[in-house]
Amino acid sequence: MTNRAILGMAVFFGIALQPFSSVVAEEEPLILTNNYWPPYKGETLPKGGIITDITMQALARAGYEVAVAIVPWNRAYAGTVSGRYHVITAIWSTPEREKEIEYSNPIVSSRIVLIHRSDYEFTFNSLEDLRGETVGVTAGYGYPEDFQNADFFVREESETLSLSLRKLIFGRTNVIVAEEIAARYAVATEYPDAVVSLKYSEIALQENPMHVAFSRARPDHVEIRDRFNEALDEMRKNGTLKDILEFHGVSRLMQ
Structure with a gap:
């Protein structure tokens, strides 16, 4: 499946997001995988789930256009490792995974x-x-x-x-x-x-910190990670992250 085909699928599901910033890192969007682990992620959940919502907003603030591919977990992980997809949400860190993908700073516990x-x-x-x-x-x-x-x-x-x-x-x-x-x-x-x-x-x-991870197959994966982390830190400081958790009804459970 080409990047443009995946973008078309994302638009079909109504969950592609245009960047808030005028800066766009790539001609084609980052491809984010969304599978089903409610309430953290899932195409039928409000705004794609808690971590998907946070990820989409942070990437947009960082200046990236994002498309969403709906794929099962195993395919999402393997595809992120190979570079078919670029971002995977709501993932725990393990020594084995750390060798294959690039992790963001922790998002929630x-x-x-x-x-x-x-x-x-x-x-x-x-x-x-x-x-x-x-x-x-x-x-x-x-x-x-x-x-x-x-x-x-x-x-x-x-x-x-x-x-x-x-x-x-x-x-x-x-x-x-x-x-x-x-x-x-x-x-x-x-x-x-x-x-x-x-x-x-x-x-x-x-207790496991929950992260977003990026494909190391992309040569700019460190830049994507750093810009995402900067946007996430800004969201944490200005209250956006708290607002998102409140919107999804979990703010008191995830402080």
């Missing part, structure tokens, strides 16, 4: 927490509290290495976060691990009757 039903007595302080449990996990999530390697509890994998939550809500598992904001959003939108019946651990299994 993402908490991986333990979730249980209120009628199940459970308190999480350390991995030892999971001894003997069957713990629900979701395919494709990047869990901490010590959690992955522990052999004193069972991990039961579900294909999606929604399925993992369903097992928890209907008693097939007692505890699951999930990204907090994504889980709260999924419960509120898919299982609203269960909102008051679930508890989230105060202590996180892990």
Whole structure:
């Protein structure tokens, strides 16, 4: 698919954005991938989701025209590494990924927490509290290495976060691990009757800074990163970032 074809697709979805600045770095737009991880990103979410909204505004402030390609996560990541796409949103940093893509400064903090039903007595302080449990996990999530390697509890994998939550809500598992904001959003939108019946651990299994990443296949990727970081810093200082979080209803959860 050519860059112009992808731009056409972006216009079809109504989510291409013209730059706020008159400075445009390239004749053709940066191609940003958007897949489905609500409320962080997703073509059906308001303004493409929280991190997509932040990314689009920051890139526009930095003087870049942006087009959006809707592709699955695996294809989005591989395409960003290869240079087919230029920007990938809402991504955690790992040593392996750091060798392949260029990361922005952290945008928000993402908490991986333990979730249980209120009628199940459970308190999480350390991995030892999971001894003997069957713990629900979701395919494709990047869990901490010590959690992955522990052999004193069972991990039961579900294909999606929604399925993992369903097992928890209907008693097939007692505890699951999930990204907090994504889980709260999924419960509120898919299982609203269960909102008051679930508890989230105060202590996180892990806290991950969430980033935007840029393709190193582009020779100007460092310049794109630096200009993005400058725009993001400006948005943080002038209150734009806070306004975006308030618009998406997560400002109190993501300070």
